[in-house]
Amino acid sequence: MYISSNAKIGENVILGHNVVIEDGVVINSNVTVGHNVVIKKDTVVGEGCIIGDNTILGKEPFKATISATTEKKTLPALIIGKYVTIGANCVIYRGASLKDYVFVGDLASIREDVVIGEYTVIGRGVAVENKTTIGRYVKIETEAYITAMSTIEDYCFIAPEVTFTNDNFLGRTEERKKYFKGPTIRKGARIGANATILPGIEIGEDALIAAGAVVTRNVPPKKVYAGIPARELKDVPQEQLLENQSYYKDN
Structure with missing residues (x-):
């Protein structure tokens, strides 16, 4: 185990075997850290968090020579809010921010310049790329x-295996770099398993994309789209609208 002399560790923190805690790390009280976890410099871990085995927190991004979206720049520290659970074998990069009560499943990857809001669930093996x-x-x-x-x-x-895309030119021509843009998914929208969303597409509030669809155009609010290419099928049923769900908090 290695713990930097200038790391700050709160009360009732449990550390597994072979943990590495680098300079400037802050771990607040009542945190549980699994075996073989590496917490990189300046990372802040909020109260009551659970960090699974073999996870890396605060990793600096590497830039491939042909990468078009990764920048070489000074990133702020990784900030993890209160009562966040992070599974085993995850990699969460410096420059990300996870708010309170986020859950991250095993084998997930969360890149730099990513913000994740309260109570959000990132499932097993999900990849969240940068600037998201x-x-x-x-x-x-x-x-x-x-x-x-x-x-x-x-x-x-x-849903599982959904794929977002951000490059209409599939890696050809320098012109493409002017147009990089991932999808925008508006409040309450739902996307079914194995659907593919093309670059820059906007899915409207409370819209539903059927499993296996390929979305090539913007989708209006409260509509069901299905097929390849996806086309309007019907309205989202009233009982399924977000505003009619008992758990919804309009704030």
Whole structure:
């Protein structure tokens, strides 16, 4: 085990075997840290968090020579709010911010310049790329891929294996860099398993995308879209609208 002499560790913190805690780290009280966890410099871990085995917190991003969305810059510290649970074998980058009560499943990856709102669930094996904003009470299920420069508003549901995209030119021409943009998913929208959302598409509030759909155009609020390419099928039933759910908090 290695703990930097200038790390600050609160009361009732449990540390597993072979933990590494670097300079400037702050771990607040009542945190449980699993075995083989590495907490990189300046990371802040809020009260009551649980960190699973073999997880890395505060990793600096590496930049591939041909990467078009990763920047070399000074990033702020990783900030993890209160009562956040992070599973085993996760990598969460410096420059991310996880608000209170976020849950991150095993094997997830969360990049720099990402903000995740309160009570959101990031499922097992989910990849959240850089420059992405995710709201409160969002659920992103197993192995979904959230591309760079995406926005997901509050109360959205993203099913397993959903794929977001941000490059209409598929890596060809320098011109493409002017147009990089991930999807924007408005409040309460739902996306079914294995759906693919093309770059820059906006899914309206409370819209529903059926499983396996390929969304090539903007989707209006409260509509069901299905197929390849996705087309309007019907209205979202009234009883399914977010405003009619007992758990919804309009604030």
